[in-house]
Amino acid sequence: MLVSYNWLKEYVDLTGVTPEDLENKITNAGIEVEHLSFVGEGITKVVVGYVESKKPHPEADKLNLCQVSLGDEVVQIVCGAPNVDAGQYVPVAKVGARLPGGVKIKRAKLRGEVSNGMICSLSELGVDPKFVPKEFADGIYVFKDEVVVGEDALPYLNLNDYILELDILPNSAHCLNMIGVAHEVAAILDREVKYPNVDLQEEAASVLSKLDVKITSGAEKVVPYYGARIITDIKIAPSPAWMQNRLIAAGIRPINNIVDISNYVMIEYGQPLHTFDYDTFNSDQVDVRLANKEEKITTLDGVERTLLPSDIVITNTQKAVAIAGVMGGSDTEVTSNTKTILLESALFDARSIRRTATRLNLRTDASSRYEKGLDYNRVTAASNRAASLIAEIAGGNVLSGFAECGQRVIEPEIINMPWKVINDKLGTTLTSEEIRDILVRLGFDAKIENEWMHVLVPTRRPDVSIPEDLVEEVGRIYGYDHLPATLPEGTTSKAELTPYQKLRRKLRRYFEGKGLYETVTYSLTTNEKAKQLTIDESTLNDAVKLKMPMSEEHETLRMSLVPGLIDVAEYHINRQMPNLAIYEIGKVFKAQGSQDQLPNEAEHISGLITGHVHDKSWNRAPETVDFFYVKGVLEGLFDLMGVSNSISYRPAKRPDLHPGRTATIHLNDECVGYIGQLHPNVQNDHDLNETYVFEISLAHLRDQDQSEITYHSLPRFPSITRDIALVVDQSVFADHIKQSIQEAGGKLLSDVTIFDVYEGEHIEEGKKSIAFSITYLDPERTLTDEEVSRAHDRVLASVKEKFDAVLRS
């Protein structure tokens, strides 16, 4: 809503209140002033001039030489406007003047003739061309009212005005009109609202001789009231400058006096009005009904619209002549030939209008007001105001009364509440009188009766209906600045992170300490990527897709985090950053159960490492990531969670991963993730070097977190370590041998580590040698050689039996 500061002064005394004051006060009381601007910004030295004479430029067909009086001097101005003429009063930018856009007016010579200034068009004075009245669209502006030559032209053009642009939220629709804004400002300033003085002289003849109104075919529910007046003998002409200027300030292009008046009153009262040419309306019967299926109407903008039975139409009983509350039809448009008009002032259901306007993508000044709700009790006042202006400006005769149908007067709502609730909710200590005063300033009728308060809410405030609404009204006018800042008096409570939230933070810090950067990527991805590199391969048909995606890039919810990390890696390699270590914690999604069941959401942790894990330095060769580096990072993670002993790795072949360098990760027997190198084809597709990825389902691990600490006292007796190298078939898995050693070693075995793996020279073809360091320990006493040997022999026997392992000599 664009509010003209000058126009607002009509309704409320703004003495001593600058536009900047007003901006702050309105914003602080609840309606944000998004923008305050001075209309004549950047304009200087533009005065009223009188064109004394005009003669053609000797050297140029389209230019005229005008002698223009500026009061204290007469100057020659070369003017190219087609509508310039002797005897006109015009705005003149004098030599040295400035115009919007940084234009500076200098003395000039045009084809040999001196020009001392410029006669201005409205757009040269900063008026948006789309608001310039047609009569001045292609030329200079010409004053019609009485003006004084030589005076500053800005006030005559209302360019000395300020515009406040209000951001109207759903609860402030009452400020979509000047009177509503006046009420708001009056409440803030504690001043009175002055309503327009309406002095309507009606003819003796009744409107009913020419018109009847009915609401039919189910439209009764969505059309509470429809009223129409008939005004005869009007003369269509441009409206007076003051009205044109105010409409321009409000962002509406002046058209002619009738259209302008209905727009003017809509801005003033908030009640949309519509005018039909009574002669082309071609009926003495208005029938307001629901549209027929596929009914067609060509609206004022020349577009043919197809309607649905949920749309309300105004008809002359034969055909639709307007889409109610949205836009009129072109057949009954007011034209320069119009003599008699039908002036509509009606109420339509907000939701219905919103549905229609949204579907037709046709938001008009009228529909946006209907959508947000009107003051039902202004429907008559607005019609009266418009009729009196038409009589005054367009010379019309107003037939007496209304042709109407429906209920015109709505009783205001009453809110009964203990007045103390206001203080309880705000934390204030206002007295009942202070509360009542604020409500009265807002135009609410408030009565205090002991503990109770009875508030009559004016119909212009449909947003106020419950006690909390009054809490807000009192609070905002009292001023939130004046509220104390208190701390809650309720029960004090202790709070901490849940174990899972703690674990998540621990994991983050762990990966960051290991050199990985945390990333956040999009949950929505392409349908293809959503299904790539999932932990659970059996659920690919359960991808969750959007009903109406905005693009293929973001149409399906991811089932794995790794594809997003691959995109991040590709981004880096394309920018010459081949070394990258990243991780992400985020949710993956899969459908479950029936359509109306929410998808399953599981939090995963995923990582990607490519390139150097240590850069080349003066004292170190670079180290490139390999499978075991990444595995080491994960082993540390599982150790941190206390689940190392339950975790195993199994070789796996999966799409998009290297078939010989991939393992699924199992917690006991359940697959909870994978680790592997990206398949070389995938690497090539993304221009990546050797790249390793992993993904683990945190949801599966969260319940297994055994990071609780069980303390073991330090060993008091020495341990004994024996190293052995075993030669086995290449196909034997090291971890299987290790497990077998652990089982065979019994109680005394405290640790097994693999310190060498070798194949090649001195080892039989198809075999490999794995060296283990086995540590034996008895926490209770010193071990004897015989005891260790017994255990060690069991170990050797076991691996011989299970893997045909031979001690390497």
Next chain:
Amino acid sequence: MKEKLLALKEEAFALIENASDKKGLQDVKVKYLGKKGPITEVLRGMGKLSKDERPVIGALANEIRQAIELVIEQKQTKLQEELIQAQLESETIDVTLPGKSIKTGNAHPLTSIIEEIEDLFIGLGFSIAEGPEVEQDYYNFEALNLPKDHPARDMQDSFYITNEILLRTHTSPVQVRTMKKHQGKGPVKIICPGKVYRRDTDDATHSHQFMQIEGLYVDKKVRLSDLKGILTVFAKKMFGEDRDIRLRPSFFPFTEPSVEMDISCFKCGGHGCSVCKHTGWIEILGSGMVHPNVLEMAGFDSTVYSGFAFGMGPERIAMLKYGIDDIRHFYTDDVRFLEQFKRA
């Protein structure tokens, strides 16, 4: 005899002085103090001396033996020191060379902001509540006083999966779910962080996915002034002790009254600059008193309980705090961007 002893002493001292290593010293020691050494020999030949001479020479011989031992010891220490000195010199390095780099990563800036806010509110007795990112229309809208035909829940603004299921547009459904769990009994004190989604075309200031962090406090006798108090604590901790806050009336369907909170500009201190668009104030979050309809729908008696809620965007806070100009940076994950928040 006496002369001979003194001469031996001089001789030994000279040899000790000239010894260049441990071995040389050992040789001297053996030569002069050993069983076959000249001093032992002198002592052995004492029998030939007169009664008067014997103690004098004996004492002298012992004295010289001790003197030689002492000098050898001193020389030994000196040699040892020289040895260490030489070693230290040979081991000297250029300490200005760079260290072996140990790479460290760091948290995403949004995580840092969220954790900071979480910790602050945990200190104030709030727990962290989480919920699904794909939500029922009911929890996302209806239970928050946004009935079916409310403009704010236009199909065009949200990512729907089915007519009843959508990607949550805010973390407020977590508030509803948590309140329902409490079965009408307060207090409820929670912070709800998480990802949310809206149908926006990604550009410098819009993202179809972003973070939100919301707070909810429902109890008997919660007042708007309490919200002001809590938010003042938050603003000072988050943006600096000398921040002022200002509440401005606003509108949200799920709160009544609704307020927006501004903080005095942390860049210019409120005098006006480009960060605060020359107003001195920066809009930080939306909040208000929980709408009675929302309380009732979540099973709380709105005549007994009241509450406040607030919500903010970690992206916006990070952008303001660090002067980040494009919201897409948070989701591009360029390490040159990420690594700047190591100390966050």
